[in-house]
Amino acid sequence: MKKQSMPLIIFGALVIVLAIGLTLDPKDVPSPLIGKPASEFSLPELYTQEPFSPTQLKGEAWILNIWASWCVSCRQEHEVLVEFSEKYPTKIVGLNYKDTPEEAKAWLKQFGNPYQITVEDQQGRAGIDWGVYGVPETFVIDKKGIIRHKFTGPMTRKRVNDELKPLLAQIDKEPS
Amino acid sequence: MIPEIGHFFVIVGLAFAIVLAVAPMVGIHKNNSALIALAKPAAIGQFIFFLISFLILVYSFTVNDFSVKYVAANSNTQLPMIYKVSATWGAHEGSLLLWALILAGWTFAVALFNGKLPEDMIARILAVLGVVSIGFTLFILITSNPFERLTNVPVEGRSLNPLLQDIGLAIHPPMLYMGYVGLAVAFAFAIAVLLKGEFQMAWARWAKIWTVVAWAFLTLGIALGSWWAYYELGWGGWWFWDPVENASLLPWIIATALIHTLSISASRGTFQSWTLLLAILAFALSLLGTFLVRSGVLTSVHAFTSDPARGVFILIFLVVIVGVSLLLYSARSHLVTKSKPFKLASKETILLSNNVILVAMMATVLLGTIYPLILDALGLAKLSVGAPYFNTVMLPLTVPLALLMGFGFASRWIEDKPQRLLQKLWLPAVAALLVAFIAPLLLLPEFSGLAVLGLLMSAWIAFSALHWLVQKNPHGQIKPSMQTAGSVLAHIGFAVTLTGITITSIYSIEKDVRLEPGQKYAINQYEFEFKGVVQKEKDNYLASQGTVIVYENGAELTRLYPEKRTYLSQTMPMTEAGIDAKLSRDLFVALGEKLNGDAWAVRLQYKPFVRWIWLGSILMAVGGVLALIRRKTAAPRAEATA
Numbered sequence: 001m002k003k004q005s006m007p008l009i010i011f012g013a014l015v016i017v018l019a020i021g022l023t024l025d026p027k028d029v030p031s032p033l034i035g036k037p038a039s040e041f042s043l044p045e046l047y048t049q050e051p052f053s054p055t056q057l058k059g060e061a062w063i064l065n066i067w068a069s070w071c072v073s074c075r076q077e078h079e080v081l082v083e084f085s086e087k088y089p090t091k092i093v094g095l096n097y098k099d100t101p102e103e104a105k106a107w108l109k110q111f112g113n114p115y116q117i118t119v120e121d122q123q124g125r126a127g128i129d130w131g132v133y134g135v136p137e138t139f140v141i142d143k144k145g146i147i148r149h150k151f152t153g154p155m156t157r158k159r160v161n162d163e164l165k166p167l168l169a170q171i172d173k174e175p176s
Numbered sequence: 177m178i179p180e181i182g183h184f185f186v187i188v189g190l191a192f193a194i195v196l197a198v199a200p201m202v203g204i205h206k207n208n209s210a211l212i213a214l215a216k217p218a219a220i221g222q223f224i225f226f227l228i229s230f231l232i233l234v235y236s237f238t239v240n241d242f243s244v245k246y247v248a249a250n251s252n253t254q255l256p257m258i259y260k261v262s263a264t265w266g267a268h269e270g271s272l273l274l275w276a277l278i279l280a281g282w283t284f285a286v287a288l289f290n291g292k293l294p295e296d297m298i299a300r301i302l303a304v305l306g307v308v309s310i311g312f313t314l315f316i317l318i319t320s321n322p323f324e325r326l327t328n329v330p331v332e333g334r335s336l337n338p339l340l341q342d343i344g345l346a347i348h349p350p351m352l353y354m355g356y357v358g359l360a361v362a363f364a365f366a367i368a369v370l371l372k373g374e375f376q377m378a379w380a381r382w383a384k385i386w387t388v389v390a391w392a393f394l395t396l397g398i399a400l401g402s403w404w405a406y407y408e409l410g411w412g413g414w415w416f417w418d419p420v421e422n423a424s425l426l427p428w429i430i431a432t433a434l435i436h437t438l439s440i441s442a443s444r445g446t447f448q449s450w451t452l453l454l455a456i457l458a459f460a461l462s463l464l465g466t467f468l469v470r471s472g473v474l475t476s477v478h479a480f481t482s483d484p485a486r487g488v489f490i491l492i493f494l495v496v497i498v499g500v501s502l503l504l505y506s507a508r509s510h511l512v513t514k515s516k517p518f519k520l521a522s523k524e525t526i527l528l529s530n531n532v533i534l535v536a537m538m539a540t541v542l543l544g545t546i547y548p549l550i551l552d553a554l555g556l557a558k559l560s561v562g563a564p565y566f567n568t569v570m571l572p573l574t575v576p577l578a579l580l581m582g583f584g585f586a587s588r589w590i591e592d593k594p595q596r597l598l599q600k601l602w603l604p605a606v607a608a609l610l611v612a613f614i615a616p617l618l619l620l621p622e623f624s625g626l627a628v629l630g631l632l633m634s635a636w637i638a639f640s641a642l643h644w645l646v647q648k649n650p651h652g653q654i655k656p657s658m659q660t661a662g663s664v665l666a667h668i669g670f671a672v673t674l675t676g677i678t679i680t681s682i683y684s685i686e687k688d689v690r691l692e693p694g695q696k697y698a699i700n701q702y703e704f705e706f707k708g709v710v711q712k713e714k715d716n717y718l719a720s721q722g723t724v725i726v727y728e729n730g731a732e733l734t735r736l737y738p739e740k741r742t743y744l745s746q747t748m749p750m751t752e753a754g755i756d757a758k759l760s761r762d763l764f765v766a767l768g769e770k771l772n773g774d775a776w777a778v779r780l781q782y783k784p785f786v787r788w789i790w791l792g793s794i795l796m797a798v799g800g801v802l803a804l805i806r807r808k809t810a811a812p813r814a815e816a817t818a
Binding site: 008011012016019 | 449453456457460464467487488491494495498499502503505506507509510546549550552553
């Protein structure tokens with residue numbers, strides 16, 4: 001083999017890596033919050049205005065879904081969440097991010113409400129603590145209040161079946 | 177209607193690019209000079225239409241035409257005019273249009289200033305640039321049309337990312353693109369040489385001019401980006417080894433190597449094959465950088481919107497352009513390379529060694545950048561490679577690079593003697609040793625081996641470069657004085673940057689403290705008094721502005737006003753640091769979070785010599801361009817046919 005062909009060969013290998021890389025999602029890089037205790041907040045419930053904070057759910061696994069009525073991808077994932085909430089008992093807490101209560105309520109009325117509890121975060125304060133950098137994001141919190149997984153971007157049926165359900169089954173077996 | 181004209185003109189630009197790519201090649205093949213002559217008007221037409229198209233996009237921004245999706249996504253009515261203009265290239269689609277415009281601009285310049293290159297070479301170069309332009313224009317039209325309309329026109333736009341509402345960032349991308357795209361000229365030159373199968377020494381001089389100009393832009397673009405990150409991101413860091421930063425550093429390193437091999441090819445008529453490979457590589461890395469940044473295969477603080485379709489397109493483009501080039505290289509580079517004998521101790525050896533070191537640097541940075549991708553692709557792990565890796569691997573490469581650089585100035589072509597070099601260079605060597613050991617004792621708070629090493633390298637480069645300048649016209653080599661002076665300035669610039677990096681990395685002090693109004697905190701001889709925070713309202717943002725009085729040895733030095741801004745149309749709070757800048761040190765104050773009561777978390781930093789990093793970059797760019805001036809005076813014609 002000619003030495004002049006070496007660059008071509010190296011380049012070929014690089015292209016293969018890049019091509020595979022394109023099929024993967026780099027956002028799957030674990031969030032630094034995983035394995036850490038869920039960040040505390042106290043926010044009013046959308047309908048009752050009663051304060052809610054994550055400690056109230058200690059001892060059970062739950063899901064925190066960050067959404068907003070102005071967010072397009074939230075519309076896409078919404079029916080997946082509604083479907084999930086109809087079949088599974090795991091509580092989904094909706095964190096309504098930088099939204100108005102009126103629009104949030106109208107939205108839930110129109111598209112269905114998968115949330116047992118919806119809290120208002122109009123200022124986005126709690127969102128910052130949870131390291132939110134794009135809506136929607138979905139966190140899974142275990143019985144001890146530790147964040148176990150973070151989904152960036154919309155939930156899909158595939159993500160629910162391949163990742164969310166096995167994780168919840170595993171958490172279910174752990175002691176509280 | 178106007179945005180449609182913009183869109184249409186991009187298509188017209190594409191038509192010109194196709195003529196540019198095809199006509200000269202067919203002309204050369206069929207020996208038809210009329211076809212060859214089409215290259216120049218096609219280059220001019222392409223430039224004009226891209227220019228108008230780009231101006232139309234700028235216009236759409238200035239008149240708040242939110243029916244254009246790209247405008248609605250990146251601008252709003254409250255945005256100050258200057259950022260409406262810079263928002264044009266603030267996101268993906270507009271950046272690409274700017275890319276295409278700059279490429280057309282470089283092509284236009286090549287068509288006008290073709291120097292002494294034979295007509296068929298210029299025609300080939302223009303044709304290759306035309307091919308590159310076709311690729312980018314198709315990319316715009318297929319995946320990233322900035323003129324796309326919205327059916328429901330919003331009343332208000334979403335505004336430009338607040339991070340980008342800054343003068344540094346308004347000019348950073350155009351600078352960087354001038355550099356990236358400018359490397360296309362050297363690339364086109366290399367392909368033209370391979371197609372022709374001939375490489376004359378005078379041509380290397382021509383290629384060097386274009387490469388140096390592109391390199392100077394790239395240098396300034398990178399430095400601007402670093403400076404911007406320093407004062408805008410609020411961390412006080414000036415380089416993060418982020419994939420996007422690395423993407424700009426990779427072609428810079430190779431362009432630096434290329435300039436030096438072009439010098440060898442121009443003065444000695446050898447190393448042609450290596451020169452061509454570097455020219456291909458430099459542009460390939462520009463394209464790779466575009467791929468990494470635009471496809472979203474790597475996560476980065478820059479977090480550009482990513483779209484897999486775009487990634488696929490750029491990858492195909494990369495494969496076509498670089499793959500074909502390397503095939504051509506593999507098949508034909510032996511035709512143009514000449515090996516001329518030289519001894520182990522010679523300027524050739526030194527320049528070649530440093531070239532190899534630069535390529536090794538590029539390879540280690542590239543490896544670190546795509547390592548997460550490789551592991552992920554092999555399904556092994558997901559991880560990110562951070563600064564410790566890069567710092568660890570770059571240090572041992574920089575030391576020999578700096579050492580050899582000093583010898584490079586004084587050495588002779590073909591054959592030199594180590595004894596002669598040592599005899600010549602004892603003065604700069606002793607001076608560098610003195611500076612490296614004495615300066616830390618006098619000026620720096622504590623002794624550090626790495627600081628001595630860094631200063632030794634910097635001083636050695638600077639003194640040996642000056643020594644070269646003072647020893648006028650050594651051993652009968654003909655060097656135009658401006659070329660030497662510019663080159664010396666550029667190398668001193670590198671030494672200045674190296675000094676800045678060394679001292680700021682080792683002696684910076686960084687404190688995150690909780691301060692209540694009236695409370696003070698001292699770093700060295702500086703005392704920072706926190707006076708509290710007031711709320712301010714500006715055009716398009718709300719700010720919590722802190723006041724910090726800085727005392728030096730008890731006397732008031734300055735007042736700094738760090739801010740935390742919330743832009744009305746966005747949600748993310750932004751940090752504006754308060755900075756007191758001096759050549760010898762920066763004092764840097766950034767507001768963190770509000771704590772209980774009136775107390776705030778405040779980040780105080782003392783950054784010695786941090787300005788030197790950017791100052792050195794400016795010297796490098798200026799020196800590089802100065803070295804090109806009046807080079808006509810001394811081009812020895814006799815060598816040209818050697």
